[in-house]
Amino acid sequence: MEWSVFQQYGPSLLRGFGNTIICWALGTVFAMALGLVIALIQRYAPRWVTWFVQAYIEVIRGTPFLVQLFVLYYGGPLVGLRLDALPAGLLGLTIYGSPYFAEIFRSGFRAVPHGQIEAARAIGMAETDIVRRILLPLGLVSSLPALVNFSIILTKETVILSIITVPELLYQVQRMSAETFRYVEANLVLALFFWGLVETISRVGRRLETRITKHLIERT
Amino acid sequence: MFSLAVFFHSFGPLLWAARYTLLISVLGIGLGLVIGTVICAARLSPYPLLRRFAAIWVSFLRGVPLLVQLLVFYYTLPVIGLDVPAMVAAVVTVGICASAYISEIWRGAIAALPTGQAEAAVAIGMRPVDVWTRVILPQAVTLSLPALINELILLVKASSLVSVVGILEITRASQAQAATTFRPLEVYIAAACIYLLINLCLAALGRYLEHRTNV
Numbered sequence: 001m002e003w004s005v006f007q008q009y010g011p012s013l014l015r016g017f018g019n020t021i022i023c024w025a026l027g028t029v030f031a032m033a034l035g036l037v038i039a040l041i042q043r044y045a046p047r048w049v050t051w052f053v054q055a056y057i058e059v060i061r062g063t064p065f066l067v068q069l070f071v072l073y074y075g076g077p078l079v080g081l082r083l084d085a086l087p088a089g090l091l092g093l094t095i096y097g098s099p100y101f102a103e104i105f106r107s108g109f110r111a112v113p114h115g116q117i118e119a120a121r122a123i124g125m126a127e128t129d130i131v132r133r134i135l136l137p138l139g140l141v142s143s144l145p146a147l148v149n150f151s152i153i154l155t156k157e158t159v160i161l162s163i164i165t166v167p168e169l170l171y172q173v174q175r176m177s178a179e180t181f182r183y184v185e186a187n188l189v190l191a192l193f194f195w196g197l198v199e200t201i202s203r204v205g206r207r208l209e210t211r212i213t214k215h216l217i218e219r220t
Numbered sequence: 221m222f223s224l225a226v227f228f229h230s231f232g233p234l235l236w237a238a239r240y241t242l243l244i245s246v247l248g249i250g251l252g253l254v255i256g257t258v259i260c261a262a263r264l265s266p267y268p269l270l271r272r273f274a275a276i277w278v279s280f281l282r283g284v285p286l287l288v289q290l291l292v293f294y295y296t297l298p299v300i301g302l303d304v305p306a307m308v309a310a311v312v313t314v315g316i317c318a319s320a321y322i323s324e325i326w327r328g329a330i331a332a333l334p335t336g337q338a339e340a341a342v343a344i345g346m347r348p349v350d351v352w353t354r355v356i357l358p359q360a361v362t363l364s365l366p367a368l369i370n371e372l373i374l375l376v377k378a379s380s381l382v383s384v385v386g387i388l389e390i391t392r393a394s395q396a397q398a399a400t401t402f403r404p405l406e407v408y409i410a411a412a413c414i415y416l417l418i419n420l421c422l423a424a425l426g427r428y429l430e431h432r433t434n435v
Contacts, residue, residue, distance in 0.1 A: 071412060
């Protein structure tokens with residue numbers, strides 16, 4: 001094993017890690033936002049609109065992320081959508097994650113007791129207020145564990161962005177190993193690194209979860 | 221703009237390549253079932269060392285992206301003297317990765333069974349082997365069928381990643397097709413359609429099985 005390679009390539013690996021974190025964080029936030037919008041549309045829009053949204057969900061969930069990225073990055077320019085690798089990757093992550101988040105929010109909303117909403121209507125709250133003050137606070141808390149879980153899954157999906165040349169961690173590692181022929185060490189270290197990252201994030205996530213849902217456990 | 225001719229023409233080669241996608245997914249889930257059952261048994265065994273090993277196995281394989289696992293496997297095997305075809309390496313990697321998820325599916329299904337079932341079996345004097353093969357496992361298998369179909373759908377999608385190590389499945393074939401026709405949009409959308417078709421069929425199968433086992 002030749003560890004000096006890692007020192008030599010330190011800066012580019014760090015940059016790659018930075019890009020991985022940026023893609024993951026922004027991708028998760030955008031995908032969550034889009035997912036929330038989709039879940040609200042499904043709840044309130046007229047029937048024919050929800051039908052289109054359902055088709056979108058099925059198509060995105062039924063196709064591999066890699067193929068979606070290819071359509072976006074290589075097919076996009078044919079219809080005038082010309083994006084650099086990083087923005088294309090971000091957009092791809094947003095689109096890929098949104099239906100999963102939408103389903104999580106949807107079941108979160110379903111967990112809100114119907115009596116709460118009826119009570120709000122009975123005292124004359126506007127429908128937008130009901131969403132803002134009843135549906136969202138209660139629904140978001142009950143969908144938190146699933147949200148954390150899927151955000152962790154998205155960290156692992158970021159490595160697929162390397163295939164469309166987004167300069168994230170795996171991309172930098174592959175460049176390094178191609179230049180130094182240290183494929184075995186580089187990939188093993190990367191695997192261990194991801195293991196540590198995912199374990200750490202899930203620990204933090206679980207702590208956050210127990211903290212926010214503490215009041216629910218105490219009551220039951 | 222959107223050339224329907226290219227779109228329809230790419231279905232031929234892509235459908236032909238789909239057999240590798242199906243082969244990798246089905247062999248992968250088969251291998252995953254075998255290893256996953258062993259890992260689950262280790263996880264539930266009374267020996268702390270085995271339990272610890274199984275826990276690390278599951279945590280590692282669920283923590284590392286499949287693409288990285290593929291690359292590790294693909295580059296490490298020749299170094300330790302195992303010269304296997306790419307196809308074998310791909311199936312083994314996909315199967316090992318699936319084993320972690322499948323062992324958790326088994327564990328969940330077994331945990332979902334009422335403990336009274338096993339207790340009753342022991343009380344009427346069944347041997348431990350019979351308790352497992354006649355009471356616990358048949359029910360656990362039925363309970364976990366929908367989750368297993370779901371895992372198969374995930375594997376069909378995950379198998380697109382083995383294109384990276386050069387196996388001519390749907391994704392790799394569409395890359396080649398896109399390179400020769402210069403119409404990536406149509407070709408990749410055609411590839412997406414095939415994946416969608418496979419997965420919709422599997423999802424329908426899953427719903428059917430779930431419905432049947434509910435009755």
